[in-house]
Amino acid sequence: MLVRAWQGQTNLLVAVVVLLSLLLDNSSARDRKQGQPTGDALVTEDPVWDIRHILPELNMENNTVTDVKVNVGDVAYLPCRFPQLSTLHQVSWIRRWDWHILTTGIYTYTSDMRFNVLHTEGSDDWTLQLKYVETRDNGTYECQMYTGTGVLSQFVNLHVNTPRAAVLGPQELHVQEGDTITLICVIQQSKPPFVFWYHGENMVNYDGNRHRLNVITKVEGTRTHSRLTITDARHTDSGNYSCIPPNVEPAYVLVFVTERGDTVAAIHSRGHTSVAADSSSAVRLVATLCLGCVFSFAHFLPVR
Incomplete structure (x- = not known):
């Protein structure tokens, strides 16, 4: 009888410990979701926190234009933010010169795997990431948000530079x-x-x-x-x-x-290049003079 009572108390104690553990796990998960620090780690909802310092200043009004400069082969980050609105509406990235839809929401609609949108649920950031930039990527990109009354847009001019x-x-x-x-x-x-x-x-x-x-x-x-x-x-x-x-x-x-x-030998090798350049210039000069003679001669021909 005493053994059964002890076993019952033990099972009750285990159940209490499990319940407390679940409550602590839920509380910890809720803290992480809200971006609050847990222990020594800080979890953030900012999807671009590690590149925030290299993003250009962004004017978050409608129809604004931002310039982004990047070298060939580097990674380009095209910023877009619609505070307090983008969590309620769909945001899309469009390449303006061919009107190709690159992304809608968090989904990519292009076969070019270099494109990716950086966004976390609940965030205002919709940064477009473009890896391994090429010269053909140079141009204007539009970030659109569809609302119940119309469309809000932010434009980014991507300037691709080829170093020499x-x-x-x-x-x-x-x-x-x-x-x-x-x-x-x-x-x-x-x-x-x-x-x-x-x-x-x-x-x-x-x-x-x-x-x-x-x-x-x-x-x-x-x-x-x-x-x-x-x-x-x-x-x-x-x-x-x-x-x-x-x-x-x-x-x-x-x-x-x-x-x-x-x-x-040094003078000869240096002179060989100079002679070639001089010969080319002389040919162009003779051709120009000949064309001048032809036009001058045609000018004096009688008109029939």
């Missing part, structure tokens, strides 16, 4: 055998993860057969510097060198390596 690389110094570099060749490539307003150097059609960054070659790439602020160094220059090092970072317009430089003391 530049090799410091002249476009033609003349050195003598045994010298050190130093080529410095600078990329403005871009931080590419790597920079490839080519000699003709061959990439030289990881060429184990050329122990005289070294490539060092550094990022300083908004600029990236890549230095290609070739020690003990040889005639076979002559040719076209290309600095090719990803998603950046490449840069080129022509290197001539001559025998030490052979100034005639």
Whole structure:
């Protein structure tokens, strides 16, 4: 009898513990849903809290225009907010130049998987995310919200920039055998993860057969510097060198390596390019003069 009473009290105690545990779990879940801190963690309803600092200032009135600038290959965030309204109505993103509906609500209506809308239930944010931006993405995007009385719109002009690389110094570099060749490539307003150097059609960054070659790439602020160094220059090092970072317009430089003391070869190679340019200019000049003669002669012909 005592054993049964003890078992009954034990079962009652277990039930109370389970009930208290469920109540605590529900309270904790409710706190998380409301965005209140639980323990050391802070849960937020802001879907773009980690990129809020890079989003442009947004005028949240109707028919406003926001400009977003991004480099090719980067991620673009197109902001859109309708405070106290977007939780009640449907919000859509439209590409204006072809009127293609990209997203409606949280659903994507394009086969281009680079598009995604950042939104959390109950939030006013409807930020459009575009990954791996291309030059063809340049243009105007419209964020629309349908209400019972009409349509509210916010426009975003996406400006896609293609950074350019530049090799410091002249476009033609003349050195003598045994010298050190130093080529410095600078990329403005871009931080590419790597920079490839080519000699003709061959990439030289990881060429184990050329122990005289070294490539060092550094990022300083908004600029990236890549230095290609070739020690003990040889005639076979002559040719076209290309600095090719990803998603950046490449840069080129022509290197001539001559025998030490052979100034005639250097002058000849430099003069060859000049003669070609002068010949092209002369051809254009002769063609222009001939056209002038034809029109002048036609002017004096009698009219029948």
